[in-house]
Amino acid sequence: MNVVSADWVVPVEGEPIADGAVAIADDGTIAAVGFASELGEGERHEGCVILPGFVNAHSHIEYAVYAGFGDGLPFVPWIGMHVQRKEALDFDDMVAIAMVGAHECLRCGVTTIGDCSFSGAAALAAAATGLRAIVYLEVFGHDASALDRFHELHHVVEPVLSDRVHAGVSPHAPYTCTLEVYEACAALGIPQATHFAESGAERDWLVDGAGDWSPLANLLVPPPGETGIRLLADAGLLDQSLMAAHCVHADPDEIALLAAAGVGVAHCPRSNGYLGCGVAPLRELREAGVTVSIATDSPASTPSLDLFEEIRAAIVAARAREQRPDALTAADALELATLGGARVLGLDDRLGSLVPGKQADLTVISLAGSPFDPVEDPVAASILGGSPERVAATLVAGETRYSKGTSWLDSTRAARSARSRMLP
Numbered sequence: 001m002n003v004v005s006a007d008w009v010v011p012v013e014g015e016p017i018a019d020g021a022v023a024i025a026d027d028g029t030i031a032a033v034g035f036a037s038e039l040g041e042g043e044r045h046e047g048c049v050i051l052p053g054f055v056n057a058h059s060h061i062e063y064a065v066y067a068g069f070g071d072g073l074p075f076v077p078w079i080g081m082h083v084q085r086k087e088a089l090d091f092d093d094m095v096a097i098a099m100v101g102a103h104e105c106l107r108c109g110v111t112t113i114g115d116c117s118f119s120g121a122a123a124l125a126a127a128a129t130g131l132r133a134i135v136y137l138e139v140f141g142h143d144a145s146a147l148d149r150f151h152e153l154h155h156v157v158e159p160v161l162s163d164r165v166h167a168g169v170s171p172h173a174p175y176t177c178t179l180e181v182y183e184a185c186a187a188l189g190i191p192q193a194t195h196f197a198e199s200g201a202e203r204d205w206l207v208d209g210a211g212d213w214s215p216l217a218n219l220l221v222p223p224p225g226e227t228g229i230r231l232l233a234d235a236g237l238l239d240q241s242l243m244a245a246h247c248v249h250a251d252p253d254e255i256a257l258l259a260a261a262g263v264g265v266a267h268c269p270r271s272n273g274y275l276g277c278g279v280a281p282l283r284e285l286r287e288a289g290v291t292v293s294i295a296t297d298s299p300a301s302t303p304s305l306d307l308f309e310e311i312r313a314a315i316v317a318a319r320a321r322e323q324r325p326d327a328l329t330a331a332d333a334l335e336l337a338t339l340g341g342a343r344v345l346g347l348d349d350r351l352g353s354l355v356p357g358k359q360a361d362l363t364v365i366s367l368a369g370s371p372f373d374p375v376e377d378p379v380a381a382s383i384l385g386g387s388p389e390r391v392a393a394t395l396v397a398g399e400t401r402y403s404k405g406t407s408w409l410d411s412t413r414a415a416r417s418a419r420s421r422m423l424p
């Protein structure tokens, strides 16, 4: 039995505990959560708050060094630049970049990712770094032969799959996958992730075959005459095994369909904002009973995998959109970034809060010397004042996978070299 303690423990399910402690069983699960005076001090983190590890339910860690590519370009030339630059990379480059992404997640206090993976490299990186992951292998195409790609990628990741790293499938989006591809993915019976209703241009293309994406017609599947959410709902393909990123342009009927089917949504406010897609209807999604999480998407569209920045962007976007300071409280935002992420990934029986029996995935945040010190409200202080630089330690299943000061020079060097070859 191991004990970690701090000035505060925030279980997310349950009230914050001053001078709290978490007892960790030998199998990496939480044995008890309570006062340090009862459980012992164990490893004491002075000036710190212990939170459940963040769950970033939508990332693409294989794009960890794509930051800034095509910033400010309209979507069509932007996506063209990404496709073209990615051609400069081989699989080893993608593994090196994914390693940097996985390390960056741990440095940001993220213990679990739901990652959409183009090459399978994300699974190798998660396994090597101890990050917990569902790696959704990406498929694109017109017919069920698109699944050939899934089977090839599955072969790549199979050796590293474990209790900690799971494989899923990601039919990329309704504009790159036909209904037939979605049906074939659903038939695999594994977790699925997709992108829904990201932009107005997506809707124009899917419904009318018109709009800004018309020049991309040869890269897209034929417009089905319907939005992705309605298309899949009509085909009976919306269910709890599916999670969807974005849903910025989901209308009230589509939100009701997502809620009724139990499709979880990864809210990615920075990605949506930087790409000029809009602000997702977070209040409407939550009021309808949709399970929502806060997620970064990738540095291809967002400057970083920093979930602290993402959480604050979600708070700012929600409060500005609703013109209410209580539209998304710090406590609500923390729940979306922990338990919400676990729910979206279907892992909330094991992750997302600090309760006995769940995995001991912990993020320790130091607030010493911050404007929030001495701490009045540990939730607001961690969410509004936290940053990767303030992460003292990140534990997955009770094991320390990051502690402040850790650097990973080898993978950083290889990934930097890969990025330099992508630049013109």
Ligand SMILES: [Zn+2]
Pocket (backbone or CB within 6 Å): 058, 059, 060, 116, 195, 245, 297, 298
């Ligand atoms: Zn994405």
